[in-house]
Amino acid sequence: MTIWKQRIIAIASILVAAGLVVWSSPEARPGYEFPRMVAWTMLVLSAVLALMAFKPGKVVIPADIESVPMRIIWPMLVILAGMAYLAPRLGFLSTSFLVFVATALVFSPDRLGVRRIALVVAIAACFTVSLYLLFVLLLGVQLPRALLF
Amino acid sequence: MELLTYLPQVFSGVNILILVLGTIIGLLLGSMPGVSPTMAVALLIPFTFHMDSTAGLILLGVIYASTVAGGAVSAILINIPGAPANIATILDGHPMARNGRATEALHYCFISSGIGGILGVLVLIFFTPPLAELALRFGPSELFWVAILGVTVIGSLGSTSVLKGLIAGAFGIWISLIGFNPILGTERFVFSGHLQGGISIVPALIGLFAIPQVLYMVESAWRGQTGEQFQMEGRSIWQSVRYNLRRVRSLSLGSVVGAVVGLIPGAGGQIAGLLAYDQDKKFSGHPEKYGKGEPDGVIASESANNAMVGSSLVPMFSLGIPGSPTAAVLLGGLLIQGLFPGPDLFTQHASVVWTFLGALLCAQILLMVFGLYISSLSRFVIGIPKEYMAGAVAVLAIFGTYSVQHSFSDVLVMLVLGTGMYFFMRYGFSPGPVVLGIILGPIAEENLLQGLIIAPALDGPMPYFFTGTINLILIGLCVMSIGYSIYSELKIRSRRRAGERAGGAPEA
Missing domain, CATH: 1.10.246 (Serum Albumin; Chain A, Domain 1)
Structure with a gap:
């Protein structure tokens, strides 16, 4: 169950980061360079998180997920x-x-x-x-x- | 020496009152389970708006030191650490209480906290000015990397998962950019009227640390988790002082380990206490007694976590990189008062900083004295039901946030960020990196943009940001902090894997 929660978190993280990338990339408007850099960094990190969560084979992940009561x-x-x-x-x-x-x-x-x-x-x-x-x-x-x- | 020049100011007017009251309030707040030092400092930031910068800083610093010490009370008496820094104290403190030695354990805890704390503040006093001098050589490119280092260090060292810590840090930076571009002045990402002007530090600090705690408190109140409380035996304070001072190895080992760990940004009191406890056990002639009520275990862990307090402020005051999540909140308090870390702090605001350092030193002695005499009263504070605490913290968070700018938008931002953080915390993200991202994000952007303006006149952006000794050292430290955290995480995973193989339990 935990592994599926980790996978869902990774996908959610990718979606949020992708949303921020899109939002930080308005056409021909200056002043968005740094937000874009940060959003891309977040997207790359989220992709690595997803890669680790979806890695085939037995995955051992940190026990850092608790269910929301x-x-x-x-x-x-x-x-x-x-x-x-x-x-x-x-x-x-x-x-x-x-x-x-x-x-x-x-x-x-x-x-x-x-x-x-x-x-x-x-x-x-x-x-x-x-x-x-x-x-x-x-x-x-x-x-x-x-x-x- | 500047400290002696400004020391009389510690005892003047309102400062001494704040020092005394802050120590007592901090000890009592710290002894309440669920009230972490970070949350206590965040909740008190709004009060500092109505004080001059010296008094405000003294209040925050004293609360930080005394809540860490006070956290040992609930660790010893009810087996629930008041703060993560007191986790190691439980290991022997609670067994001592079970063996009818609760008062004795509390005495050792406050004496060791005071002694360790004094060493930590001395490290702060002697290390900060030379490090701050070094920061004089920093231009926009170096300051940009310092800000990135701050986020990577807290993100990687302060979280269970390196990746989640870094993602949280990046998210914090991104939301700090809502509002205006610092160079062009153009508005961006303002999708609601409540976000005009961006996200202020105080609502973010209070929301991210207080609201999740409120939700955790109501959860444990609902479950009826109160812990088992023990009676306090009568014991002479001087008997404890004499015994404690004779435990030179545990005291010195704990204090030195705590001071060193505090200097490492992001490491925090939890690591300091556990590391000191572990080392003391290894050096002990009777390690088998540890975990069963050994006073040396309490002495080592408590001297370590309070030694960490002072030294965790060294990188914050000199370079703007907080040594712990609470130091990150304190950095927010510093910036709000218009004080910026670095050499200017010791030249333009010498009176503020040296009075603060003197006050922090005095606070260690006060927390030792008050701790010893009011430790018996702490058991009444522990008895306050969690549902009352939750209601009080929720209301205080709202009042505190509103009182800063008289803005209801701030209250809404605080509630949304705090509630969101609670859900993120449940999925393994920590508030520390988010807060640091919010604090350091604008600093990083401003210096990046300034660097990009300067760079064409020099060698171009790439050489400007990626060459030069200080730049390379800072980039190296960023890579090292992430690399070390990945290594530690993989080590923990391989241990878990080995444990699972031995236990035969499937993972998913």
């Missing part, structure tokens, strides 16, 4: 995307509070009860207040305020 991490990806979407609309501080609460509750290995939820909300509130003190009052960062705070 999408089943576990997808809620965090949703939380991060939600943060990116909501922060300019709801406000940075309120979204931060929600992100902390959501992460702590979704990934808690323990069973959720009222006490646990109250504890998480209290910790998230303390954390958000600390952020406000640190960034807004101490460092003078002007956070974009929106619907909430």
Whole structure:
């Protein structure tokens, strides 16, 4: 299975590098020499990677591939995307509070009860207040305020 | 000597406060499993924007040194290294904790870290200025090769697979070129309004190191991986100090190995610790005790990984080639403050650099003292649930990125790069080469284009870039670093093949 994953990575790498070569080669436009050199280097390296992955015979490859636990991490990806979407609309501080609460509750290995939820909300509130003190009052960062705070 | 001239500045005003607080915060951050020194330094870069360059640099340097030392706490108490540099510490530190000697192991760890760290900083102080003088002879062609050397070294030595490391480095260079051509000023590759002006260093640093860590943290929180924690026994600090100072062989071997490994760009603390541990075991009269709770193992590995910290900054300060991924992030912090590596740093910004070096030296003593006295408190920090840590790091990453330029585009770039890096890491690519590519890419391009402008007036581009002693040495070093990495990779593969033959397990 690992060898097939290595082969897929090699092919994906070639496709990305080839895309960058094409993108770095606009017709008769100066200023693209170095990006083109880098993209070609990447393409050559990817080709060697593919050559090693598709080499006939018994191939021993570094054990550097782990499967992506999408089943576990997808809620965090949703939380991060939600943060990116909501922060300019709801406000940075309120979204931060929600992100902390959501992460702590979704990934808690323990069973959720009222006490646990109250504890998480209290910790998230303390954390958000600390952020406000640190960034807004101490460092003078002007956070974009929106619907909430 | 300049160090003594500028030393009083370390103890003046805000610098001493940052030195003390930075050491304590670094020790506590380092003791949290999952918070690597690289991520800690990357997350703190935005704070340095609001400080003067000396204070900012002191904060980053002190955090680097103390998180590496603090990483031993989780290695010893819960068998999870706080940083890759502490992997060797687990081998004997955790068995010591299992044998009811947790406090003793932590004492040896901080005493050895301090002593090794002092040697590393002395190497930094004495080696950097002469090396920086050498950089005075560098023109655009040499600077171009220095940038390429930086990427090849980190790409080849800092990754499991040489090819993947180099591909990651090339990709990092390419994305650093999004925005404007430095000579013509023309816009290129800007396919979204968020990319106007290119990719800034801070969002890239924070995204590439913090977001994958957040995803790894939620994964281990979900799986309920907390590790087994041990009780701390009561022990006199002075008893540990006396014993530790008597272990001259382990201390000196660890410190020297760490300092030497740190000088090799890309080698990093993980190699320093493991190499020192291995050598100490070989020189020991009782190697059979190693791995079962031998204090010499802890002393050798911890003195090595902190000796590496100072010396890994030598190539960074003098030539702009970081000695470790954390040094690469520190280089980003240096550039953001408008400070460029090389001889100018020691002439035009002498006050900043020598105060920083003095502070780093003092930090080694402070981390030893604070480490010894707060090591018992570290167990409370270790107990912070990973899901809280993940939420806090995610929010801090977003706030930190936004606070630099007050740009929401930076936040989006940070999130996209970080999430992408997590998937790349799962397939064997490391963030170190990508970050170095992003930092060194514009330097390489600017010097290449300047060289191409100068070259026709001299002998032409080929002789300009491929002749001359320094050019040839730098090209030779690039080839050597790649060649050595290919050799090591093939050796590892042949060992695995032999192991599989012996075990009879099929590969694919």
